[in-house]
Amino acid sequence: MATVPAETDADQRSAPLVAQHLRVPFILLVLCFAAWGMAANLTDILVGVFRGIFSMSNFQSSLVQFAYYGAYFLLAIPAAFINSRFGFKAGVLVGLGLAALGGFLFIPASQLLAYNMFLLALFVLAAGLSILETSANPFVIAMGDEASSTQRLNLAQSFNPVGANLGVLMGAVLILPNLTPEESKTIMSEAELVASQEADLLLVLRPYLVIAAILVAIWLLIAFRKMQLPSQPEAVDLTEGGGGTLARLWANRHYRYGVLAQFFNVAAQTCTWTFTILYAQDVAGTSSAAAGWWLQASLLIFLVSRFVMTWLLGIVRPALLLLVMALFGVACCLTSMFVLNVVGLIAVVAISAALSLMFPTIYGLALQGLGPDAKFGSAGLVMAILGGALVPMIHAAVMDSAGSAAGYVVPGVCLALVAAYAVFDLRTDRPDAAPAPAPEVGAQEW
Amino acid sequence: MVRRGRVHTLLAATLVAGAALAGCTQEDQEPVTVGLITKQEENPYWVEMREVAQDTAADLDVELLTATGESDTDVASQERALEEMVAEGADGILIAPTDAEALSAAITRAQEAGVLVIAVDTPTDPPEAVDATFATDNERAGELIGRYAAAKAAELGLEPRIATLDLTPGVSTGEQRHAGFLSGFGIEEGDAAIVASVDTEGDRDKAAVAMTQVLAEHPDVNVVYTVNEPAALGALAALEDAGADMDQIVMVSVDGGCRTMREGVRPGLIDATASQYPQNMAREGVEAIADAVREGDQPTGYLDTGTELISDDPVEGVESRRVEFGVRTCWGS
Incomplete structure (x- = not known):
């Protein structure tokens, strides 16, 4: 993760956003930001889709998220190494190539009708996107004057939620309405079942092929273009977090608990979005086509709430707002567990409003006052993405044993732990009151 | 310039390949008209059957005619609907008979006019009075x-x-x-x-x-x-x-x-x-008539629609x- 030198408002206003000769590459990188948002949220849809196609348990289908977020977690450090050793352009190309390969691996997976192959394809895709993301952030920063770097990165990152919404839209329009109805499978012969699996997997294949084709196109356009970067952001030095830094970070309870809170925040977010479609179908009884639109509504609420929360953060202490919204999220989870109709489904969607402020707020609270250790400390917060890989499996296991509605006890507990962190922050003095760093720079939102 | 041309060629080939892999083709279909006669629409069971028939007809590019009686025993409305659908050129009719025997004559007249008749949900007496029966066991x-x-x-x-x-x-x-x-x-x-x-x-x-x-x-x-x-x-x-x-x-x-x-x-x-599953009765029924017209696969006998x-x-x-x-x-x- 890169950092950006401080700049003044006057500098920002006068500096061009992107160097003239780098406008096309900048647009291509913006597409990359949209691409990984699209892929991540299309994956949320796949959990329910694979459960139906392969007639398997919720736990088995949740391995989709384990493969996806697990790859993100595992590749974070190798990605930083690639950038450090070979440069950001190489990192972007490796990431794009690997992600495209993952997309194309959906072809043999769908021909073999093998769930494991899909997991492999998703792992490779996510591995590529992880490298791409780690490289693209500093690459974008380097594409213009240092004074406008924050604005440039914010602009590029704003396309991530656009991609996320497009990903869900693709699933809601292209995949979910066209799946073989479950009741029709009850009277199918073995051969008909295989044919229906092939037809359904073809629906899954198409969006990923489109993504892969776009990534290859971007790869070609970047690979064959010479780029002279106006500024070279400092690459992450993997050795800089020496024993002293680690010890200081570990000794800082605000940071230590902050990493845990971020782990549970990412877990709650992944659980909520992964299982929204299954809740809509299993509990509220919506059609699979309609279920996709409920997930879409969640993402839109997340987006709109972000702006509202940004405004509220200007007048309410961040930790207090975090506490209120985390408790609101817990209340939504409890509602979804015990009100088993469309009200419960609305509560599931409303959790997104609670989630909308959490990543940047926890990020800021955890790193506040860390000084030079903040740069290394931010890596720990980003690694908290592991929560998105592990906790959905627990959610799915609860669904398998106690029902789809009961599963929401898991994000409920996660959000309660985030609330506990907010209480801790409110009631505990900090050793240093330096201002919190801006979370949007160098740290991708989850 | 040459390199750019090569890049653009590669790019175009990639996008065309992606579009070809992702795309699908639509063939011209022989026109088919299917009729669906349910018992009534107070019960959501029959509403579901009609809605799935409509969706399936749209998917298969089939014209769907629908009619319903006023109660579970309304024979007269169903007889009238059978005659009207035959007159409108239906290739096949799905009917949930309100009376296992009383509709036999009207069904026979439809069959004599070359219309395929499939009983859905409720069998006729005798079952051979229709070409096929799609119902729950x-x-x-x-x-x-x-x-x-x-x-x-x-x-x-x-x-x-x-x-x-x-x-x-x-x-x-x-x-x-x-x-x-x-x-x-x-x-x-x-x-x-x-x-x-x-x-x-x-x-x-x-x-x-x-x-x-x-x-x-x-x-x-x-x-x-x-x-x-x-x-x-x-x-x-x-x-x-x-x-x-x-x-x-x-x-x-x-x-x-x-x-x-x-x-x-x-x-x-x-x-x-x-x-x-009334959904299966409707879906299988519309598909069977479309297949009979387009592929010549004549439905016969009994299809268990699942339980x-x-x-x-x-x-x-x-x-x-x-x-x-x-x-x-x-x-x-």
Whole structure:
């Protein structure tokens, strides 16, 4: 993760956003930001889709998220190494190539009708996107004057939620309405079942092929273009977090608990979005086509709430707002567990409003006052993405044993732990009151 | 320039390949007209059947004509609809006959005009009066809940005292479900465990009255079979009014409607139900007529449109699907 030198408002206003000769590459990188948002949220849809196609348990289908977020977690450090050793352009190309390969691996997976192959394809895709993301952030920063770097990165990152919404839209329009109805499978012969699996997997294949084709196109356009970067952001030095830094970070309870809170925040977010479609179908009884639109509504609420929360953060202490919204999220989870109709489904969607402020707020609270250790400390917060890989499996296991509605006890507990962190922050003095760093720079939102 | 051209060629090839892999082709289809005649539209079962037929027709590029009677016994409306659909050029007609025999002449006239006729949900008498029948295996549905009820009663340590809330004498659907239930339970008609058998016409209010009377005479009833879910809801109301301990009563039914799935099966008030699928009747029916016209595959005989045992409280030795599956595949709203 890169950092950006401080700049003044006057500098920002006068500096061009992107160097003239780098406008096309900048647009291509913006597409990359949209691409990984699209892929991540299309994956949320796949959990329910694979459960139906392969007639398997919720736990088995949740391995989709384990493969996806697990790859993100595992590749974070190798990605930083690639950038450090070979440069950001190489990192972007490796990431794009690997992600495209993952997309194309959906072809043999769908021909073999093998769930494991899909997991492999998703792992490779996510591995590529992880490298791409780690490289693209500093690459974008380097594409213009240092004074406008924050604005440039914010602009590029704003396309991530656009991609996320497009990903869900693709699933809601292209995949979910066209799946073989479950009741029709009850009277199918073995051969008909295989044919229906092939037809359904073809629906899954198409969006990923489109993504892969776009990534290859971007790869070609970047690979064959010479780029002279106006500024070279400092690459992450993997050795800089020496024993002293680690010890200081570990000794800082605000940071230590902050990493845990971020782990549970990412877990709650992944659980909520992964299982929204299954809740809509299993509990509220919506059609699979309609279920996709409920997930879409969640993402839109997340987006709109972000702006509202940004405004509220200007007048309410961040930790207090975090506490209120985390408790609101817990209340939504409890509602979804015990009100088993469309009200419960609305509560599931409303959790997104609670989630909308959490990543940047926890990020800021955890790193506040860390000084030079903040740069290394931010890596720990980003690694908290592991929560998105592990906790959905627990959610799915609860669904398998106690029902789809009961599963929401898991994000409920996660959000309660985030609330506990907010209480801790409110009631505990900090050793240093330096201002919190801006979370949007160098740290991708989850 | 050459390199750029090469890059652009590669780029174009990639995008074309991606589009080709992702794309699909649409062939011109031979025009097909399908008619669907249901019994009435008060019951969401028939509404679901019509809606799925409409969706399937749209998917297959088939024209769909629909008509419905005013009640489960409205023969005249169905006869009129048959004649009108034949006049409108229907290639095939799906009909849920309100009377197994009374529509035979109208069906024969349609067939003589070259129209394929498939009975859905309710068989004709004789079954050969139509080209094919797409319906629930009602005996199998009854057998599934019978096996469940026997196992559940054993699990609770109950000595079975059975009340059956049936349909109407002479209606095959109800008789088959009743026979299947007894077979699944492992008893025969007249067994001492059966303390009451009453006709409810599958009506909620009549079932409530009937259950109240049964409880007055046999307060020790602990196994209740109902021919359909409206009858089950009526029986439940009577049992609640009587202050019965539902944890010590096994109630089973047949249907798979969404409301009952959410309000009866999920809370465990109805221990198990055998779902039937009007969606499959409609989908398979429209597809069969389209295939007959376009591919020459003439449908014949009987197609079982499926039934699944749904329970929120499964018992060992009896395979059942979870209530979430029931909610996903139920009919109505």
